[in-house]
Amino acid sequence: MSPDRAVLRRALDRGEREGGSVEFKERLTEDLHLSEGRLESLAAQLRHRVLSGDGEATYVVGVTDDGGLAGISPAEFSESMDVLSLLAEEAGAHIEEVKTWGVDGVSEDGATVTDGIVGVATVSEGSVLADDDHIVVGTAGHVDHGKSTLVGSLVTGDADDGEGGTRGFLDVQPHEVDRGLSADLSYGVYGFDEDGEPIRMDNPHRKDDRARVVEASDRLVSFVDTVGHEPWLRTTIRGLVGQKLDYGLLTVAADDGVTETTREHLGILLATDLPTIVAITKTDLVDAERVAEVERSVEQALREVDKTPLRVARHGVDTAIDEISETVVPVVTTSAVTKAGLDDLDEMFEALPKTAGEVGDFRMYVDRTYNVQGVGAVASGTIKSGEVEAGDELLLGPMQDGSFREVEVRSIEMHYHRVDEAKAGRIVGIALKGVREADIERGMVLLPSDADPSPVQEFDAEVMVLNHPTRIGDGYEPVVHLETVSEAAAFYPEGGQLLPGDAGKARVRFKFRSYLVEEGQKFVFREGSSKGVGTVTDTDPAE
Template sequence: GKSTLVGSLVTGQADNGEGSTRGFLDVQPHEVERGLSADLSYAVYGFGDDGPVHLRNPHRKSDRARVVQESDRLVSFVDTVGHEPWLRTTIRGLVGQRLDYGLLVVAADDGPTKTTREHLGILLAMELPTVVAITKVDAVSEDRVQEVEREVERLLRDVERTPLRVERHGVEAAVEEISPSVVPVLRTSAVTMEGLDQLDAFFQRLPKTTADAREDFRMYIDRTYSVTGVGAVASGTVNSGSVEAGDELLVGPMADGSFREVEVRSIEMHYHRVDRAKTGRIVGIALKGVKESEIERGMVLLPADADPTPVRSFEADVMVLNHPTRIRDGYEPVVHLETVSEAVVFHPDGGQLLPGDTGEATVEFKFRPYLVEEGQRFVFREGSSKGVGTVTAIHED
C-alpha cells in the first residue's frame, strides 16, 4: 500500500501488483519477509527543470547521491509504519522529524482502518497539512472507490476538516488550498500509475512550510552510529539554522545535565557528502570530541555559544485523545517530543483529566533531563491511551 506508493513515486516505476517497488524502502530483513515496514524508511526524489528526477536503483547509495545533486528541489519521505504494534515508531516519525506535510494512505480494498484514524488524529494534533491518497484503485470496482472516498470525507468532516477532491478541483486548487483545515484527497494506483503524475505535480508545487524563525542551528538526534575511521555519527533532521563542516557545537544534555563541546568532521545527506546542511534536511553528522556510546537519541546539537538549560520538568497544556478511565496524579506515560521518547510522571492541575479533556499538567522526566522549550508539541501514550500537548513553561533546575 503505502510503501509501494512511495516506491513508485521515487522511481517512476509501476509496481507488479505484489509490492515489487516497496522493496526500495524496506530496510530490515524481517520486513522483507512480512512485507510490513517496521522502522522509519527514508526515500527521496527530486525535481529539475524537466520534471521529476527519479531513483534508478534505490539500493545504490551513489544513485541517491545523484538525485540530491541533480535536483533543484528535493522531496524526502519519512515512511512510517502502518501497523498497530508499531504505532510508537509512527509517533516517533511524526513528532521527531522536521516534517512539512503529511501523506495519509488509505487502501481502496480495506478503506479507513482504526490505524488510519489514529494516524490522522496525530497528524491533525501536530497541525500538519495533510493530503490523503486512496491507493490500489485498480484492484476494486469504481463503486468501491467512491464508497471509500465518501468514508474518507466523512472521517475528515468528523474532525472538522474540509476534504477537497483533486479529481474534481485539480492540482492547482489542492496546492493553493492545502492547510491544517483543508485536506486534498486523490486516487492512486502504483500498478497502473493512475494519480502518480498528479502527486508529482502536487509535490513539485507545494510551498515549503515556514521554517522555524530562529536562525541558530539546532538538531535533535534521531539515531547514532559508530563509523570506522570516522567515529561517532549523529543523524536527524536539521530543526533550524544550518551547519557546516568544521563548526564547533555542543551536544547534550548528558544524564547529569551537562553539555559537551564537539566539532563537525563531515556531513552526509542521503549518502552524499555535503559541506553544509540547512533546515529540514535529514543528515548524518560525524562528530569529533565524543564517543558514540556517550550520545543518544533525544539529545540535541547546538552552536558552541548557546546557553542551553537542561529541563527535568515542565508545564503543559494537554489533551487526552483516548483513555479507558481518568488520568490521575502520578500517571506515567511515555512522552514523544522532538526525538525524545522518555518515561514521565504527570501531575494534572486539579488532580485528574478525563478523556476528551483539555487541561494543564506538570510533566516530569523520570530518568534524565532533556532540552525542552516553550511551544514545543508532544504526544504521550501509555497502553491504549494517547494524548497530545504543548509545552507552556519550563522549570529550571
C-alpha cells in the same frame, strides 16, 4: 579485488597528470592547507581539476605523489575531508561521494598505522540545493495500506507488481523484506529538474544512486516512511513528531477503508499542525463504487476533526496546491499498480512550498547514531532551525548528568551526498569529532557552541486526552514523544484528573533524566490504548 576497491585501482591507474581530473594527496591539514594564500591556490587547483573532468574531479587521499598506498589514521583522514570540503566550497563545488579502504601505513612519527585509510573523494561542480528547494514528507497509515509501496513507486517511477515489490526499495532489514512489514523508519528521495520533470532512482539500495538524484535535482523531495503496524506505533510517532516535516501523506487502502489506526495517525498528523494529503491507495483492487464509498468515509473522518477535505479529481491539482493548509486536506485516489494518481502527486510535490524550518540558531535533535570507518561517530536527524557547516563547533547533550559536551562537525551528508552546509528542514548525518558513538543517544540535541541550554526534567503543558478507558489522574505514566525524545513521564493534571476528550493543564515530569524542552513544542503521549497530545507552555514551572 572487490568492485569497490576497483574504484581505487582505476583512479590510481589514471594517475595524477597535468590537465587531468585526478589529484593525489597524502594528507590535508587545516594549519597548512587553509593558511592564507595556500587556500586560494589549492581551491584554484581543485577548480582546474573539476573543469578538466567536465564537472567532476577525483581526489585520492592517503597516497604518495606517485600513487603509493601510504595510509593515514582515521583522524587524519577525517581532517583531510574537512579541508577538502572547504576547498571545494571555495571553488564553487562540493564533495559528492567518499569511499574508503583500510591499508597498513606509517604515521608522521614513523610508527606503523595498522588501521590506516585510503579514500577516493568525488568532487562535483556546483553548490548544494537552495533551502526552499527541498521538502520533507512524512507518511502514515494503517498496516498494509500501501505507504511504502506508494513511496517506492514515486521515487522509482516503476509500477508495483501487485505484491508490494516497489516497497522493497525502502525496507532495509531482512525480516522487513521477508514479512512485507516495515519495522523502522525508512527514507526515500526523488527530485525534479529545472523544467519540473521528475528525476527518479534506478536502484534506491545503492548509495551512489541516491547521491546522483540529490546532485542532479533542482527540487528535492525526501520521504520519512513510517510504520503502520500497531506494535510499532511508537516508531510512527517518532517519525511524525521527531522529524521536521513539511507535509504529511496519509494512505487509506480502497479495499479496507478508514480504520482506527487511520484515525489515530490522522490525529497525530493534525495535532502537530502538519499540512496533510490523503492518498486513497489500491484503487485497482476495487470498483468505482467502492472508491467513492471510501472517499466519503475519508471526508467524514476529516470533518470529524474540523478539517475540510478537497477532492483533487474534482477541483484540480492547482487548487490543491493553493489551498492545502492546516485545515484544508487534499484527497487523491491512487494505484501503485496502474500508476493512477501518481502524476497528481508528482505535480503537487514539485510545486508545494516548503513549510518547515524555524528561524534562529542551529538546532537538531538526534534520531539515529552510527560509527563510520574513517569518519567516526555520526548523528543523524532533521535540522529544526538555523544552519550548520563543516568545521562548526557545537554542543551535544544533555548527557545523563545534564551536561553538554563540546564537539566539532567533521562532515555532513544528505542521502549519502556530501554537503558543505545544511539548513533547517534537511535530513542529515553529521560526523562529529570529540565524542564516541556509544555516548550519543536519541533525544539529545546539537546546538551552537555559544548556546546556554537549560535541560529540564519537568514542564507544564496544555494537553488533550484523545483516548483513555477511564480517567487520567496524578501519577499517570505514559511515554512522552517530544521531538526525538521517547521517555516515560508522570502526569499531574490540574484539578487532579482528566477524562477522555478533556483538554486542560498538567505538570509533566520525565521519570529518568532531563532533556532540552522548549515552550511551544508539541508532543504525543501514549500508554497502551491511551493516547493524547500536548503543547509545552512553561519549562520553569513554579512549585
